Structures are given as structure tokens and as C-alpha cells.
Amino acid sequence: MSRLERLIPALSWLKVYTRSDMQTDMMASLIVTIMLIPQSLAYAMLAGLPPAVGLYASILPLIAYALFGSSRTLAVGPVAVVSMMTGTVALGFAAPGSAEYLAVVILLATISGLFLIALGLFKLGFLANLLSHPVISGFISASAILIALGQIKHILGISASGHNLLEMVESLYAQLPNLNWATVILGLISIAAIHLLRKYLNPLLQALGLSKHQAQLASKAGPVLVVICTTLVVMLFSLDQIGVKIVGAVPSGLPPIALPPIDLQLARELLPAAMLISIVGFVESVSVAQSFAAKRRQSIDPNQELVGLGAANLSSAISGGFPVTGGFSRSVVSFDAGARTPMTGVFTALLILVTLSFLTGAFYFLPKAVLAATIIVAVVQLIDFKGFLNVWRYSKQDAYALIATFFMVLLVGVEAGIITGVGLSLLLFLWHASHPHIAVVGRVPGTEHFRNVQRFQVETKPSVITVRIDESLFFANARVLEDRITHLVASHTGIEHVVLMCTAVNMIDASALESLEMINDRLKSAGIKLHLTEVKGPVMDKLKGTELFSHLTGKIYLTQNQAYEALCPERTAEA
């Protein structure tokens, strides 16, 4: 694979792109588009932007990702959580609807595009690992609640605002008297309809004779049905006259292509938020891409994904759009619709372009309450209580990180929540690593296998103590190791040899090396020899040439058993 192909994965699959590929991809793109249009409009609204912007963000980004992305199935565009984050950030800098607001959003997309590309080129994708699954889960659940709450105002036909749970509830409560009954009814009916269609359309269609697969695909169009019907209702009974808010005129024509204006001062202030949005979007997207790649025995390159998403965001900024990333639901649809290559994305982009050029009039009477309904039904699925229970059952520590993130996001804000979660999981891991499990082991009779003397019936030798430390040796536990060994030696009499079984030692950093040298010296002064066994290749390579290696009082054995046989062969006691 040439360097160019590595930079532009499209080149490799375009070479083998066939006519039949094109047909299936086109078919899939049609279905994706039908689903993507209402989503784009809704998520633009969620980000506090005019609906057209949602469509702008669904054209160039799809093409850019098709060129630079490494996933064959991922469908990019506006997604709920990222749109919500974008809205929250922009609100802090300008009033929704104002030109400044749009400028802030475009700058956000620009920065996160550049940031993602930089991460990718410097191979810093691993930084995304800072977000542990529990933190993400807590973050997503809380965001879903915030998003749903934020949409209720559209269902009630009132105007409310707020960055966190309390503010939102407060402002909703304050505005409650002004609610518009026509909107409420329309909204509730839409929610019910979308929910029921999601549940029963598929079996219904199958009963009507569609194949399982066709039915499954068609049922995805449920929300679109509701959108069309309600739009017609509003138009026919001109409900907009009685206070039902509608999308209104959507400027038709191509998105305004322009180099985004860079306000460095503003950029500096937006940087942290933009970085957070990028990381969150990347993590969400990469996990989606990974699971689809696995299904088709393909694989994705996280760092290339960063470049792909970065390119998508940059091109979104250039075309007056807002931050985008890979979405789960639309990827599922495109996958089920049989999309074979990223060309599906290109075709989808073209279809959106057509819509934007000729069909924007159709959205005029589309009621905002219905868009809100689609969002609410979509995000409510994201609240993952079962996942929390699993984590809680498995590991209290992880559960605490999840809970902390959840409530911080809900009560303080997205950034505070994620920072808390990341900090907490780092601290918890560090706590874990600095309280390593250290087992005194003996040989399982009749085998060459050594296990914990407290858990297994094993044989040991009185003058030999074998210690298995179940942790890499690095700064977080270097001192702890010194402590434990001193304790062990002090608490066992007649020790002549201390054997450090390194099966679990995957790394020895400079701090731990110093500690091992100290341990070696101290044992030496007590007339005790220190031996190492089962040192891993990579660790051994580094140890060679160190003072420890040359000053070690004992030997380094390939296997624990060889050491056990070699040391004081005569004496053996049943433990």
C-alpha cells in the first residue's frame, strides 16, 4: 500500500470499484438520505442553528470522509450529542440566530477539524482512550437527558433555555403558562407515532408480505412518515396561524463555500471546548466504525479516522456547517441497506444537494415540534441504565466514575462532567496500580506451575520465598514494591533467596529500576540473594546494561521452575 493510499484510503477501494458496487451504493444512499434529511434539520435546530445549516453539514463532510476515512461503512454528519455540545458552547459567545452565533459555530468546526487532523498526523489517537467506557456511558446518558429536556420547549411551543438540569427545569416551569395547546397536541402525537412506528412498523410490514430485511429497512422511514403527515396537516389546517412554530422558508441553493474567517482571540477561547467536542465525536465515531469493521472482517486505523473526521469537519466549516462526526443510527441504516463502499456517502451528499436545490420548499410547513419529537425519541434510547447496573455489579470504582460523570454533566455541564470523569478514572487507575496484588507463590505438585500459596495446595522451600507481583513496575508502585519486599523478608525467617516472578511485569520504568536496585542492595546487606524469573523479552532487553543487571546478587532464570529446581535443591516442604 503506497504512502498516498495510506493517506487517502479512497484510492485503494476506488481501484476495484465495480458497476454492481455502484448500484448497491446508490440504492443505499437513497435510503440513508431519506433518514438523514429530517435528522439534519433536527440536529441543526438542536445546535441552535437555522435548518439549512443542517443540510449544509451533510454534503461536503460526507465526501471528505469518503476520501480520507478508513471505515467502509461509517456515515458521518450532524449527530445529537455533538450538536448539543456545539449549541451549549456557542450560546456562551453569541445569541442564537445571530451572525456571530453562526461564526462561532463555524469556527468551532474549523478548530476541531484542524485539531483532529493534528492528532491523526502525530499518531495521538490513543489520547481518546482517556475516556473510559463508564465515563462515556455516564456522559451519553446525561447528555441524552439534557437534549430531551432541551427539546420539550418545542413540544410545548414555549421558549426556554439553560445549560444544566436545574436551569432548564426552572426556565421550563417559568414558561409553562405560555404553552400552545395546538403545538402540545401535535408534539405528543408525533412522539407517540414515532415511538409506535419504531416498534410495530417492522412486524406490520412483514405481515403485509415484505421480506424481513425489506421491512427492517422500510421501518427506518417511520420518522419520515410522521414528518410528512404532520407537515401536510399543518399546511392544510394552517396550524401555523394558531401558534404552531414551523421551519419556514429554507434558503434553497448550494451551501455558501468560503474560507472560514479566523478570529484568533475567539479561537483561543473556543479551543478547549473544540478539543472536547472533537474527542467526544471521535470516540463515538470510532467505536461505531470498529464494530462495523469487525462484522465485515475489515479493520480501521484510529489515526486515519482522525484525519477523516478532521477533513469532514474542515469541509463542514468551509461550507457554512457545524461540527460533524460518525453517527450510529445512520451507519446502521447504510449498512443494512447494503452499502459496500464509502461511495454511498458521496451519493448521499449529491442527493442532499439536490434536495437543497429543489425541495427546500417542502420543509416550509414542517413543524418544529415534530423535529423535537424525532430528537427526543432518538436520544431517549441513549439513556443506558442497564449498562450502569452491569458496571455497578462488576466494579464499584468504575461505577463511581460513571455516576460522577453523569451528575456533573447533568448538574454542572458537559465539560465539567468529562473532566471529572477522566480525572477520576485516572486517579482510580493510579490507586489500583499503586496498591498492586502481590502473591507469595509455590509449585502446584506434579506440574511446573506456580500459584498463590493462599489459594492453592502448593509446595515451597523454607529458604526460598517466591514473590509474584501482579503489576507492571512503574512510578505509581515503585515505592510500594520496596515496602512490601522489606515487610515480607522481615516477616519470614531463614530466607536465603528472594525470587521475583515477573510474569506480570510488562514494563519497568526508571523509577521502578531504581527501586529494584535499592531492594537488591538492601537484601544483599542482609545476606539474601535476589533472583528474577520469567522476565518478558521487551523488559529483559531494557534491563541489559543497567546497574541492576550487573549488580544483581542472584540470577535471572528463564522459567520459575528452573529457579525453583536450582535453588537449595535438597530441601522441600509441603505447604
Add this chain to the structure above:
Amino acid sequence: MSRLERLIPALSWLKVYTRSDMQTDMMASLIVTIMLIPQSLAYAMLAGLPPAVGLYASILPLIAYALFGSSRTLAVGPVAVVSMMTGTVALGFAAPGSAEYLAVVILLATISGLFLIALGLFKLGFLANLLSHPVISGFISASAILIALGQIKHILGISASGHNLLEMVESLYAQLPNLNWATVILGLISIAAIHLLRKYLNPLLQALGLSKHQAQLASKAGPVLVVICTTLVVMLFSLDQIGVKIVGAVPSGLPPIALPPIDLQLARELLPAAMLISIVGFVESVSVAQSFAAKRRQSIDPNQELVGLGAANLSSAISGGFPVTGGFSRSVVSFDAGARTPMTGVFTALLILVTLSFLTGAFYFLPKAVLAATIIVAVVQLIDFKGFLNVWRYSKQDAYALIATFFMVLLVGVEAGIITGVGLSLLLFLWHASHPHIAVVGRVPGTEHFRNVQRFQVETKPSVITVRIDESLFFANARVLEDRITHLVASHTGIEHVVLMCTAVNMIDASALESLEMINDRLKSAGIKLHLTEVKGPVMDKLKGTELFSHLTGKIYLTQNQAYEALCPERTAEA
């Protein structure tokens, strides 16, 4: 050991305290005192405080630590690095010599006292592990240079200031014309004298017939000799008349006991600095305590050490002193002088009290240049270039953390340096953990031992691939594992079993558990069974009852060899 004895370790050794213990401890305390007095004066000067404060900080803290500390040998009091940090912080809030300045310093001692005790009671001692050896080494070396530079003004008899290298050099250069020759000569002679005495006094005394041990002890009094001689010289030739700055009148009498006034606003501003001073002091102190404990087959309890040092700092604040911690050189002296119990600290405190009550007059003519000389000679020892070379040879990554810390401290400041160092070592560790070494292993013929197929002549089976992941499985590498396994399976044909050898897996957090479930599902859909072997007891305990445990397509074997024997027993190929 009762809970009370655990809180106040003194109770346990006081019970068995003998008359002979008392005699040796008294003897030792005398020697420690002789060394401690000039040190206390010097370090008070280093912290920008009047000399008497140095003595105040050497009375109650010693007694408090004797009661609550867990080390039998550690000698606490003012130390160079902590004093320097205190001075740098206080300078930012008040002018040296002013009452506000002293108030700030006392508040610093109060806060760090409370902070240390809190850490101890909540068993958070492990947080100190955040400071890796390379970071500490880089920090100490840089601080030593800053300290030495900061003292040069006293040697030159000029007044200069500055928080970092550039500022200091600049201000020294600006003041150079005003240097005072008498001071310079006195200062340089003192430096030379202290240096030479440190080097040759010990052998000289041995040549004069003292025992090696006596000579060693006596030679520690070298600086004191110089202090006495130069003081006499200044007095006899009244050099103070020609511009040699002297300590001058030191108020005699007991330290002013008073509850430190708490200015909450100021306290909030001082908190970060105080926390940093505490952690640095604790780390320095605990490593000293640990090495001495090991020498005597005793052990220390880090969390109890926190309480001890916290109590020491609180009592320092109460008696108008500044932050203290365990010092290396004085602990060596007290250890060599045969100190058996912390009672040595109590006796030292009493001797300092006597000095403060009756001998302060003796310090009147003591020239500041000489105190500076003692500091310079002492801290120059701390610059550890050899240590850097070792780290550089062993691990470039650790070396980078060291270098970054060193230069940040030198050029920006102590806090920036430590924060950079800690952040960097965390990132480097995370990078390491998220790029785990994964080896495909086979059996070493004739043994039950499995090693890397690339490093050893081993036997493998075509339909079984055994993967040993050399890292705990947690959020930092959960996704990486998914990736690698997918790759491995995709790149080997005819695989029926994937065996995950968990010898190196010391922990599986919730993130990794999810990933393992996904891996299990994906392999299942490809008709491949996933097996685990050599799962550690603690990990196994947690896995029981998880979905992975119940849905696992394969088995969990006690040993890798059992799995190897059990899976497709017929076919075997020489790799």
C-alpha cells in the same frame, strides 16, 4: 497494636524505652543540634525569614514528629528545597521582612500541615507516587541550581532577586558593580573551607587517631567550625563596619506560641502552592525514612508519615515557624550518631530551646555570606547529572520527563516544572499502556512453558492461536485489544480457537470487560472460540457473574498447557 498506638507510634516505643536508650539518644541529639543550628539559620534566610524563625521551626515540629511519625530515625526541620519553595511563594504575596510575609509563611505551614494530615487520615499517601523518580530528580537538580544562584547575592554582598534562572542572572548582573569585596573574600574562603573540610577533615581526624566512626561524626561539624571562625573574624576586625552583612540581633526567648490567624481568602490563594510544598516535602522525607528503616529491618507506614509530617508543620505554624519536613543530611548524622528512637528529636528540640534562650547573642556577628556558603556547598551535592545519564541510557521517555521538569523549573518556576513533569509521566505511561506488547506464543518443546514465537523455537498448532497480552486490560488499551485481536484473526487462516493467555493481566476494568464481550461475540459470529488461561485469582473473582463469564464461547483453563493439550490434541506442527 491498639488503635491509639497506631495513631501515636510513640506510645509503642516509649513503653520499652530504657535508660541506655536515653543516653545514646542524648549523645546523638547533641551532635544533631550542633549541625542543625547553622542549617536552621541558613534555611530561614533561604526562605526570606529572620534567622530566629529557623530555630522556632526546629523545636515543636521535632517533638510533634517524634510523637506521630512512624520512622525511628528521620530528623525533621527546615530543609533547603522546601524552604526555597516557601520563599518563592511568599514573595508573590508580601515583601520579605514584613509582618505580612511572616503571616503568609505561617499560613503556608498551617495549610500544608492540615493537608498532610488529611491525606494521611484518608490514606491518600499513594498520591505522592504521582511524582516519578525522574521528575523528582529533575526537580531537585533544578531547584539546587536556583538555590545556589539565589545565595550568590549574599556571597557578593549585593541584593538581587528573581523567581527563575533568567531573572536571577539578570538581576545579579545588574547589581554586580555594587559588590562588596570584604564579603566576597569571606564568602569564597568559607565555600572553599567548607568544601575542603567536608573532603579532608574525616581522614585528617583518623590520622590524628580518632576511630573511623568518631572521625566521620566529627567531620560533620566542619561547617560549624567555619561558622565559628568566620564569626570571630568578623567580630575581631569588626568587618560589619565595612559592609559585611551579619545576622545581627536574634530575639532570645521562647518562640511565640499562638494559634495561626486564618485568612480564608489568602488561604484559598495559597492552597495549590501549599499542596505542592507538602507533597514535595513528603516525598523527600518518606524516601529518606524508607531507606533508614530498611537498614534496621524496620518499616514505615507512608500514611502515618503523612500524619507525622502534618503534625510537625501544624506545630511549626503554631510556634511562628515555616514549613518543615524530614531532611536527609541531618537524618544521616543522627543515624550515625547512634540515635535509637525519635526521643533524639525531643532532646534536640530541648537543646535548640536552650540555644534560643541563652545563646542567640553568639549569632550576632555571624556573617550572612557564610550561611550562604553552607547552603551553596550543601545544595550543589543535589545536582545529579550521573542520575540523569543513567535514566537517559535506560529509558528515553523517562529522560524526557526529567529534562522537561528540569528546564521548566529552571526557566519558568517550581510549580510549572512539577505540573509539567507529572502530566508528562502520566501521558507517557498512558501511551505505553495503550500500546501494549502482544505476543503470539507457542510451547517450548519438552516444557510446559510458552514463549513468543518470534523469540523462541516453540511448537504451535495451526488451528489454535495463543495470544499473550503483556498489559493489564483497562480503559487505556481496551479498544487496542479489540483492534489487535481482529487483525490477528484476519491475518491467520484456519483459526478455530483464540486463547488469551492472561499471565500478565493484573486487572480487567469495566471498559476492558465490555471489549472482551465484544471480542467474544465477534469471534463467535466467525465460528471461533475464545478461551482464557492463567487468569489470576483476583481477576477471576471479579469475572465470575459477568456476562462474559456466562457467554464465553470457550473455556477458562487453569494453565496454558492444559488448554494447549485439550484443544485439537491430534494436530501439532513445529514452528
